[in-house]
Amino acid sequence: xxxxxxxxxxxxxxxxxxxxxxxxxxxxxxxxxxxxxxxxxxxxxxxxxxxxxxxxxxxxxxxxxxxxxxxxxxxxxxxxxxxxxxxxxxxxxxxxxxxxxxxxxxxxxxx
Amino acid sequence: xxxxxxxxxxxxxxxxxxxxxxxxxxxxxxxxxxxxxxxxxxxxxxxxxxxxxxxxxxxxxxxxxxxxxxxxxxxxxxxxxxxxxxxxxxxxxxxxxxxxxxxxxxxxxxxxxx
Numbered sequence: 001x002x003x004x005x006x007x008x009x010x011x012x013x014x015x016x017x018x019x020x021x022x023x024x025x026x027x028x029x030x031x032x033x034x035x036x037x038x039x040x041x042x043x044x045x046x047x048x049x050x051x052x053x054x055x056x057x058x059x060x061x062x063x064x065x066x067x068x069x070x071x072x073x074x075x076x077x078x079x080x081x082x083x084x085x086x087x088x089x090x091x092x093x094x095x096x097x098x099x100x101x102x103x104x105x106x107x108x109x110x111x
Numbered sequence: 112x113x114x115x116x117x118x119x120x121x122x123x124x125x126x127x128x129x130x131x132x133x134x135x136x137x138x139x140x141x142x143x144x145x146x147x148x149x150x151x152x153x154x155x156x157x158x159x160x161x162x163x164x165x166x167x168x169x170x171x172x173x174x175x176x177x178x179x180x181x182x183x184x185x186x187x188x189x190x191x192x193x194x195x196x197x198x199x200x201x202x203x204x205x206x207x208x209x210x211x212x213x214x215x216x217x218x219x220x221x222x223x224x225x
Contacts, residue, residue, distance in 0.1 A: 004153075032212040043115075043202055043216035044154065087153050091212055096167045097142065099214065101153030 002027045002092045006102035013078055013109050021073040021086055021105045029093030033071050035064050036087040038104070044087055047073075078109045113137070115217035117203050123223045124193055131189045132220045136205030143186050144214065145178055146202040154202055160186060161208070193224045 005024045013019055025033065032051050036044035048057040050066040057064045061082065063074040073086055085104040091097055116135045124130050136143050141162050146154035157176065158168045162183040175193075180186040190197055200221050204214040 006153075034212070034214070036216075041219075041221075043204075043218050046213055046215065049211060049213055089153075096159060097161075097206075097208075097212070098156055098159060098167055099144070100156065101146075103151070103153045 002090055002094070002098075002100045004088055004090055004100050004102035006086075006088050006105050008105060009103070010106040011108070013075075013107070015079060015109055015111050016077045018074070018076045018078070020075070021107070023071040023073070023088030023102060024069060025071070025088070025090045026069075027090050027092035027094075031091040031093055031097070033066055034089045034091070034099070035062075035071070035073055036089065038085045038087055040085075047086075075107070078107075080109045080111050083107055083109045115203055115205050115215050117201075117217040117220050119220060120218065121221045121223075123225065126195060126224055127192055129189065129191045130193060130222065131187055132201055132203075132222075134186045134188070134203030134205075134217060136185070136203070137207075137215055140205035140207045140215070141183065142206045142208060143180055144204040144206075145186070145188050146204065148200045148202055148219070149198075157188070190222075193222075195224045198222055198224045 007022045035047040038044045048064040053068045087104045089101040143160045145157040148154045160180040175191045178188045200219045202219045203217045206214045
């Protein structure tokens with residue numbers, strides 16, 4: 001069965017202190033791996049889709065990378081407005097287009 | 112795109128009552144998903160429609176839960192005989208099969224069962 005594990009569960013950073021979030025996954029075959037940002041009380045907001053190992057995507061201070069077993073979300077020089085929960089999800093090739101989410105990493109960036 | 116909308120945004124009900132939520136996906140999106148999310152957890156897959164066909168339903172989903180998408184547009188999720196454990200955020204997402212795998216989420220419906 002497809003699984004996603006995210007670490008750490010929570011992370012506190014000082015403004016400008018770069019770090020990485022991890023998403024480990026197991027799937028029989030990968031259709032895509034997704035990163036979302038979720039603010040409290042709101043629905044997840046799409047950030048990136050990665051399709052194959054070696055792929056990288058960037059958006060402002062965020063960069064997502066993918067290997068055959070895990071993905072990293074690198075946050076460079078974060079700002080307080082980057083504080084949110086970051087969710088990772090996979091869509092595997094077995095069966096229908098079902099998405100499995102991890103439990104997320106709660107990021108707090110202190111000014 | 113006007114975005115995915117969900118109604119109501121909040122629902123408080125007494126244990127044993129039935130509730131129904133509505134999701135309006137982005138126009139022309141043919142895939143529609145329902146998820147449940149509790150505090151500190153990621154979204155948990157409930158069910159998935161392609162057009163009007165319900166293609167998959169979570170094995171964890173009680174028979175008290177039912178979803179429909181009668182004309183391949185909006186969808187409803189009904190919970191019968193609610194229990195306190197049903198308290199959660201219910202999220203809807205949509206996507207189009209010809210536009211990649213990206214899902215767009217609605218704002219969710221917060222259910223509280225007292």
